[in-house]
Amino acid sequence: MSFTDLHHGPEPLLLPNAWDYASAAVLVAEGFPAIGTTSLGVAAAAGLPDGTGATRDETVALARRLTRLPCHVTVDIEGGFSDDPGEVAALGAELAALGVAGVNIEDGRDNVRLADPAQQCALVAALKSAAPGLFVNARTDTHWLGTGEDPLARVRAYADAGADGVFVPGLTxxxxxxxxxxxxxxxxxxxxSPAGPGLGRLRELGVRRVSCGSLLFRAALEAVVRTVDAVASGHEIPPVPAYADVQALSSPGTAAAPRPPG
Structure with a gap:
């Protein structure tokens, strides 16, 4: 089934977001047919800020690794890492050549403002022109940044510019x-969002894709602290994958390790 087809199944596409090869591989082992990346996870793992266009190299490098996995991969490219349609088109073509199935491009800039909608439409159109087969998910940060702007005009404009899907994070x-x-x-x-409708209700509302965003990355950080605190306090350590299971993630022909017991 193609990545586009996954958006038209009986249930919404639940898209978990990874930040490195191992986190993606273990999600593939759980049976997820498509994996997204989380820009926060990619940026934080590299010691860089999210949403500021600082992680183009890290994003492309991760995409190159993830396309080794037997799944569809969609990549969060923040705002495109440039306001120049030509440069964004070149990025889209590069990712498509690696085997990436889709990208997520947002109109938030530097985590404080929204891009001009006409300029953002030009970036969406540039991506589709350079890589027609790339699924372009156009995200608007009207709610994420708390601008108070109604997102409807932006999602309509992005769809008209050629976006294959639209994304409004923060809606609950x-x-x-x-x-x-x-x-x-x-x-x-x-x-x-735990504060929003569950998957079943989102299906009833007509939603076709539900992203985890940075949730799994943040949960992993919490697990790191929880585990080391258990070591320090003498409490029982939660179940974790064995060394051999993690080693198997990178073995030739092995997509991922089995889930740990418990």
Whole structure:
């Protein structure tokens, strides 16, 4: 099944987001047919800030590694790492040549402002022109940045510019989610939130893709602290993969290790 087809199945595509090869490989072992990347995880792992266009090299390097896995890969490219449509087009072509199935491009800039919508439409169009087969998920950060701007005009514009899907992270209200679904004819992506509807209700609202974003990366950091605290306090250590299981993640012909017991 193609990556595009996964957006039109009986259930929304649940997209877990990885930050390195091992985190992606273990998700493939769990049966996920598509893996996204998390820009926060990629940036934090490299000691760089997220959302500021500082991780182009790290993002491409990770994409090159992840396309070794037997799954579809979609890459978070922040705002495209440039406002020049030509440079963004070149990035899209490079990723497509590596075997990447899709990209997520956002209109937030430096975590404080939104790009001009016409300029963002030019970036979306440039990606589609350079790599027609690349699934372009156009994200608007109207809610993420708390701008108060209605996202509907932006998602419509991005869809008209050629986006294959639209994404409005931060939406948790059912009325708002349904309004975005009704506004466009392309698949709508939301970010999973414990404060929002569950997967079943999101399906009923017409959502076609649910991303985990940085949730798994942040959960992994919490697990690191929880485990070392258990060591320090003498408490029971939660189940973890064995050394051999993790080693197997990188073995030729091995996609991922089995899940740990417990």
């Amino acid at each position: 209200g059912e009325t708002s989610i349904a309004a975005v679904v009704a506004a466009v004819d392309v698949p709508v992506n939301v970010l999973f």
